[in-house]
Amino acid sequence: MHEPTLTHLRAEDPGLADLVEAEARRQYEKIRLIASENYVSRAVLEATGTVLTNKYSEGYAGRRYYEGQQNVDPIELLAIDRAKALFGAEHANVQPYSGSPANLAVYLAFLNPGDTVLGLSLPMGGHLTHGWSVSATGKWFNAVRYGVRADTGRVDMDEVRDLALKERPKLIWCGGTAIPRTIDFPAFAEIAREAGAVLAADVAHIAGLIAGGAHPSPVGHADVVTTTTHKTLRGPRGAMILSTAEHAAAVDKAVFPGLQGGPHDHTTAAIAVALKEASGPDFGDYAHRIVANARALAAALLERGYDLISGGTDNHLILIDLTNKGVAGKPAAQALDRAGIELNYNAVPFDPRKPFDPSGLRLGTGAITTRGLGVEQMPRVAAWIDEVVQAAARQDEAVVERVAGEIRELMAAYPMPGWAPTP
Numbered sequence: 001m002h003e004p005t006l007t008h009l010r011a012e013d014p015g016l017a018d019l020v021e022a023e024a025r026r027q028y029e030k031i032r033l034i035a036s037e038n039y040v041s042r043a044v045l046e047a048t049g050t051v052l053t054n055k056y057s058e059g060y061a062g063r064r065y066y067e068g069q070q071n072v073d074p075i076e077l078l079a080i081d082r083a084k085a086l087f088g089a090e091h092a093n094v095q096p097y098s099g100s101p102a103n104l105a106v107y108l109a110f111l112n113p114g115d116t117v118l119g120l121s122l123p124m125g126g127h128l129t130h131g132w133s134v135s136a137t138g139k140w141f142n143a144v145r146y147g148v149r150a151d152t153g154r155v156d157m158d159e160v161r162d163l164a165l166k167e168r169p170k171l172i173w174c175g176g177t178a179i180p181r182t183i184d185f186p187a188f189a190e191i192a193r194e195a196g197a198v199l200a201a202d203v204a205h206i207a208g209l210i211a212g213g214a215h216p217s218p219v220g221h222a223d224v225v226t227t228t229t230h231k232t233l234r235g236p237r238g239a240m241i242l243s244t245a246e247h248a249a250a251v252d253k254a255v256f257p258g259l260q261g262g263p264h265d266h267t268t269a270a271i272a273v274a275l276k277e278a279s280g281p282d283f284g285d286y287a288h289r290i291v292a293n294a295r296a297l298a299a300a301l302l303e304r305g306y307d308l309i310s311g312g313t314d315n316h317l318i319l320i321d322l323t324n325k326g327v328a329g330k331p332a333a334q335a336l337d338r339a340g341i342e343l344n345y346n347a348v349p350f351d352p353r354k355p356f357d358p359s360g361l362r363l364g365t366g367a368i369t370t371r372g373l374g375v376e377q378m379p380r381v382a383a384w385i386d387e388v389v390q391a392a393a394r395q396d397e398a399v400v401e402r403v404a405g406e407i408r409e410l411m412a413a414y415p416m417p418g419w420a421p422t423p
């Protein structure tokens with residue numbers, strides 16, 4: 001049963017209520033390893049489902065374009081104060097609808113169309129909005145891309161420096177969506193200073209690890225930091241921009257009125273709740289357990305002959321190149337999903353295959369750590385992954401079905417916030 005309950009939704013729209021229940025059960029039964037997903041707390045769920053969704057609040061606290069902000073202003077100020085305190089930032093904007101709009105706001109704050117931006121290439125682990133060709137950021141700006149080293153799988157800092165000094169970008173991005181190793185923020189900051197560029201750190205994946213002290217912080221090194229709020233930070237779908245006081249006005253103007261209309265006040269409230277949770281005494285332990293689980297899972301996969309980009313992980317994320325296993329990423333991911341292990345197929349650096357049918361798998365341990373799985377379960381998870389990948393290579397559906405049953409049984413022992421089977 002869903003918590004909060006779906007009583008009214010069921011009366012009004014039973015078909016939709018069934019779909020929500022089915023999705024909740026799916027999340028309950030699976031080992032969820034999508035590196036950008038998590039389970040939010042019941043308190044965060046409740047905040048997202050409040051009457052705050054009824055309100056329009058264009059502007060910022062104390063200077064809105066609509067009346068009736070007596071409660072929304074303090075809610076947004078609370079979220080801002082908590083974000084600043086948690087990350088030690090001078091300024092926070094909690095209005096971006098999600099990660100891509102937050103990143104677009106950075107362009108609007110600092111660049112003009114045609115200006116040069118330097119970011120990690122998408123197939124090397126970057127994000128679409130860091131200047132990839134099909135994104136507005138690659139179409140409307142002169143995007144130059146750095147990569148990872150073929151021998152180490154780690155970001156090539158020599159290439160970053162060479163390109164920065166040659167191309168003189170106005171903006172340099174560090175961070176991305178498939179980076180298994182610690183990001184060297186001080187080294188990026190030094191290059192940005194040398195090149196006269198603004199440094200933006202996109203920490204969407206690792207924000208929770210930073211908050212919990214399990215990854216170094218970009219604050220104090222980057223001029224501006226963007227993050228979604230729903231990955232390792234374990235909040236609702238949303239985003240934030242942190243910056244120095246110097247850039248506060250430019251960032252705020254870029255978000256509103258530059259790009260967005262009214263903020264989603266119910267999301268702002270849920271972000272405030274998630275930030276309170278991330279400031280609590282248990283969150284540091286959670287962040288460190290995420291990393292311990294990822295390291296244990298990586299070690300168990302290496303033992304089984306899996307080729308991990310960079311040879312392992314420092315954070316929540318593992319990127320596997322399946323080439324030596326004789327199966328591509330997509331059929332493997334689809335078989336794993338049928339077997340109860342949810343992850344995504346992913347390009348690997350220098351991938352000879354196409355983005356929609358690449359060579360790799362991306363895994364993350366944020367969600368399973370929330371469920372309570374620990375390092376002792378990781379060898380079993382690796383063994384299931386291995387069995388199913390091998391089964392996918394020979395199209396053996398019987399193995400897939402057996403593993404799905406075993407995983408359902410395991411996950412029934414780990415409660416999920418927001419849903420439990422009806423007794």
Ligand code: DSN
Pocket residue numbers: 035036099127177
């Ligand atoms: N979709 C996000 C991820 O999975 O990393 C990036 O935007």
